[in-house]
Amino acid sequence: MIVSTGMATLAELDETVRTLRDGGCNDIVLLKCTSTYPASPQNSNLRTIPHLRELFGCEVGLSDHTHGIGVGIAAVAFGATVIEKHFTLSRADGGVDSTFSMEPHEMAALVTETERAWQALGVVQYGPTGAEKPSLRFRRSLYIAADIKAGEPLTPENLRVIRPGFGLEPKYYETLLGRRVNRDLAMGTAMAWEYLG
Template structure:
């Protein structure tokens, strides 16, 4: 059993603070200034990390989608050109890395192809994230396993058999798994949070939750069910253009989420029944018969 996994300076696992990830993804719309503001939001909220997406568009874009025309804020363009338009390269990620370090949060990304793994390794990320869409991309998983870095594996749109095959490649020594349902936005009846203890029992690694719902309740409930990490998309404004914005949390909502997670962590306790310090005054004032006296 892998009880804890170290990511950067943080320890992810039971008994540790929930590892909260603000997923920026591509909600920056190709603007480094927006990305930096979202890093600031995550840091102010008390999250430990932010996550991006890294693609080599010529490789990761499906062939039948490349020439598809798409309306964008920058005019109509092919889907491939759009992917390049919102993609950050080394200069931008160097700025992002420096800003994240200054704000005291980890940054990493979901690589969508093998060259992106190599790119992120050169950037010195502390961990890699496997997006739900990549669970069955075995060459990508092999490249990630070869880095020797901790891996965070999302499990949306996947069967148990597909997850088993991914874990066979990635191993469990440095693995954190996130229960996820890849519906955007996520309706409550598809959240299936009882998968968190199921995954924990099956794989014996830290299990977290990657949420795409509106609001905070489901993510907080995930922590109550044992999630050791929570990942949520964040945005400056849900009305911004982009496919992930509607399933994202705006700054105050994300701050509220992290606050509520920290409250729930304290409330979970250790499962040992005892008279709590705050109960002693009530016990003295209200209890008429104690066990010892009743037994005489």
């Protein structure tokens, strides 16, 4: 059952959800709704969406009376799994809800962009993803900039911060200056800890 929550108090929503569950309905979607026509983005209070999910343990969505698709897309970022919008074949035809109803091309855009927003949620992720790993080469790192013999020190002339990013991180530049290498290293070698004597 899809339930619009427009103007309902928390106590009323609790009673509604309990009544539905007591009656055997466990597939419930609560739609955050601002009962103004049209509604403004400022009065949409989308932060209520995850709170509803947490309180009632059910799917949540948005009954959206704002103009455009922005609020609906933002709702997805807050966990909305259903977006309800008023629809018209043409606003020019008039009607009670026509000013904030969506025409077919706008509805198509809403579908496309909310799907993109949903896909973009992903998971909590730090560090490079599999898709990003090839881009690591665009980072800068430490490279041998001139041929150097075993036992020679690293200097600003033979150690540089350049692309690609396969050597030690640039933050180690000052630490490495003056340290001696334990083998001959050719210009273009990505610097590694194992090369230090």
